[in-house]
Structures are given as structure tokens and as C-alpha cells.
Amino acid sequence: MSSQLRPLAPLAENPKLKSGPGSSNSTAPGQNSRRASHSSSGRPDPLGTEVHLSASRIGPGVIPTGRMDVVPHEELSPEEKAKRLAAYAAVDEHVKDFHKVLGIGSGSTVPYVVERLCQPPHCYANSDRWYVPTGFQSKELIVKAGLNLGDVDQFPTIDVTIDGADEVDDELNAIKGGGACQLREKVLAEAATHFIIVADSRKDSHVLGQTWKQGVPIEVAPFAWAKVFVNLQKMGCEKPTLRMGKMKAGPVVTDNGNFVIDAVFSEPYMRDPAELLHRIKMLTGVLEVGLFVGMAEAAYFGYPDGTVMARWQDGRREQVDATKGLEIAESGKRV
Numbered sequence: 093m094s095s096q097l098r099p100l101a102p103l104a105e106n107p108k109l110k111s112g113p114g115s116s117n118s119t120a121p122g123q124n125s126r127r128a129s130h131s132s133s134g135r136p137d138p139l140g141t142e143v144h145l146s147a148s149r150i151g152p153g154v155i156p157t158g159r160m161d162v163v164p165h166e167e168l169s170p171e172e173k174a175k176r177l178a179a180y181a182a183v184d185e186h187v188k189d190f191h192k193v194l195g196i197g198s199g200s201t202v203p204y205v206v207e208r209l210c211q212p213p214h215c216y217a218n219s220d221r222w223y224v225p226t227g228f229q230s231k232e233l234i235v236k237a238g239l240n241l242g243d244v245d246q247f248p249t250i251d252v253t254i255d256g257a258d259e260v261d262d263e264l265n266a267i268k269g270g271g272a273c274q275l276r277e278k279v280l281a282e283a284a285t286h287f288i289i290v291a292d293s294r295k296d297s298h299v300l301g302q303t304w305k306q307g308v309p310i311e312v313a314p315f316a317w318a319k320v321f322v323n324l325q326k327m328g329c330e331k332p333t334l335r336m337g338k339m340k341a342g343p344v345v346t347d348n349g350n351f352v353i354d355a356v357f358s359e360p361y362m363r364d365p366a367e368l369l370h371r372i373k374m375l376t377g378v379l380e381v382g383l384f385v386g387m388a389e390a391a392y393f394g395y396p397d398g399t400v401m402a403r404w405q406d407g408r409r410e411q412v413d414a415t416k417g418l419e420i421a422e423s424g425k426r427v
């Protein structure tokens with residue numbers, strides 16, 4: 093080593109870092125220095141622990157504005173309009189002021205959920221509310237919107253989780269994991285008192301596998317993928333595929349460091365998703381299966397004609413008004 097080089101100061105002695113993010117001296121923006129154990133509402137933190145500072149704000153250059161840019165509704169494609177309307181309707185019908193912990197799913201519909209939550213009247217409850225993400229994408233959404241970021245180990249009980257889906261059948265069973273987030277998505281769906289799905293009308297189906305032809309996404313431990321692959325074939329899977337990365341050599345690696353196998357099963361299997369789920373989950377090396385059976389309380393589907401259809405677990409269907417938040421969206425204002 094050259095004698096010109098001086099060793100780096102240990103982190104604790106570096107004065108620049110003492111007041112930086114993550115330090116115990118720092119007062120980061122928003123609620124970082126607040127103890128979750130005694131929120132301003134007096135609601136105790138379920139684990140009685142102090143919030144991890146590192147979990148509150150992430151990423152270099154990320155400035156939590158507490159605001160979101162809203163694309164004027166007319167500028168969106170019919171599919172995007174449908175997603176926005178479904179998301180707005182679900183938020184308006186299911187998120188109440190007294191809900192203090194919300195789970196945020198993954199995919200292209202969920203940003204509209206966060207968008208609505210940043211608008212009146214929902215935004216007035218945000219300073220005292222915690223948001224738990226299902227993966228990197230939703231974590232970014234939460235942080236960039238300046239919302240309080242939490243994790244499921246702080247909040248193992250969530251009031252409402254709202255998430256997208258790849259396909260939803262007549263009984264509100266769903267295929268999820270098109271974005272490879274199914275493990276965390278299922279943990280947050282299960283942790284939630286109310287689990288609500290938002291999607292555009294293309295996901296509204298009768299039997300799983302009718303519209304989502306890619307197969308059931310299965311998260312597997314990397315070293316076990318080939319064994320699970322062969323066992324899926326033995327189980328009757330027509331076409332297992334190890335999901336490969338785009339612009340990356342090799343397989344997709346999930347937020348949890350695992351691989352994903354997409355497994356196509358024929359209709360008789362898909363007509364009994366509970367049985368299929370249990371059989372796949374019993375394969376050693378499988379961490380989670382993208383079949384969400386009996387979990388959703390309601391699903392909201394946006395249609396290109398601007399209507400939103402809500403479906404309930406008991407089979408009820410009703411058209412709902414999704415226009416409350418559109419005044420803001422149409423103006424394209426920052427909220």
C-alpha cells in the first residue's frame with residue numbers, strides 16, 4: 093500500500109456521518125425520529141419497538157416530497173384509465189381514517205392506489221399511518237411519495253392490503269407473481285384484515301389459467317430449482333419454465349434472492365386451485381406459490397368504458413362510482 097494513502101476514518105468517528113441518515117443523531121425528514129411505540133394517535137406499535145431508522149427513508153438522492161405528480165386522466169390510455177379507476181374505487185371504499193397500517197402491493201395498477209392515498213381526504217391521515225411494501229417497486233413508491241415506510245416485522249397485522257393480480261376467478265382466487273413478488277405479496281395479504289385486489293378488466297376471469305397463459309409463478313430456493321422443475325413435471329405440469337431476466341444473463345432473481353418457475357397446468361388442475369396450491373407447496377425447495385386462494389375480500393376491475401365493477405367473495409357484483417378522485421387527476425395538479 094502506498095504511504096500516501098491514509099486509512100479511512102471509522103464510521104463512528106466521521107463527523108460528516110454523525111448527523112447523516114441512519115445515525116442515531118439524525119433527524120431525518122418526516123417521522124423518522126418518532127417512536128412507533130407511541131404514535132401521535134396513542135396507538136401502540138404492535139411489537140413495542142422503536143422504528144428502525146434505516147427503514148424509514150431509503151436511497152441516495154430520494155427526496156420525499158409528500159407529493160405526487162398526477163398525469164391528467166385524458167392523457168392515459170384506456171387500460172391505464174381502467175387501472176386508475178379501479179384503484180381509486182378500492183381506496184375510497186376500503187381505506188378509512190382509522191386504518192393506521194396499509195400494505196402496498198406490486199405491479200402497474202398499484203401506483204394509482206398510492207396516488208389516491210396521497211389525495212384528499214386520505215392524505216390527511218397519512219402523517220399517522222404506516223405503509224408496508226411488497227417489494228422494491230412499492231418501497232420506492234412509498235418513499236417517493238413521502239409516506240411513512242414500515243415493514244411486516246414491525247407490523248405483522250395490517251389493516252388493509254391493496255394489490256394487483258394477474259387473473260381472478262369467480263371465487264376471487266387469484267394468480268399473482270407476474271412481477272415475481274408473490275412471496276412478500278402473500279405475506280402481506282395474509283397479514284391484512286382486509287385484502288383487496290385492483291385490476292383492469294382483462295384480469296376478470298371465471299377459471300384461473302383462461303387468460304393468464306404464462307402459468308403459476310412459483311418462488312424457489314435457487315439451489316433447488318432443477319429438482320422442483322422435475323417434480324412439477326412429475327406432478328402433471330405441462331410446461332415449467334425457469335423465468336429468465338431481460339437485459340440480464342440468467343434467471344430472474346426475486347427481491348428475496350430466489351428464482352421463479354412459471355408452471356402451466358391444464359384446466360382440471362386450475363379448477364381446484366386450493367388442491368393445486370397445497371400440492372405445489374409440499375414440494376421441497378418451493379418457498380411460495382402465486383395462487384392466492386380464498387384470501388381476497390373484494391376485487392375491483394376497471395373497464396375501458398370508465399366503469400368499475402366490484403366483485404365480492406360471496407359472489408356479489410356491483411358497479412361502483414370511481415369518479416370522486418378524478419377531479420384532481422383530471423386537473424393534473426400536484427397533490
Ligand SMILES: O=C(CO)[C@H](O)[C@H](O)COP(=O)(O)O
Pocket residue numbers: 197198199200201202255256257258267268269270271272273274277291
Ligand atoms: O402479482 C403481481 C406482481 O408479483 C402483480 O400484482 C400482478 O402482476 C399484476 O400487475 P399489474 O397491475 O401490472 O397488472
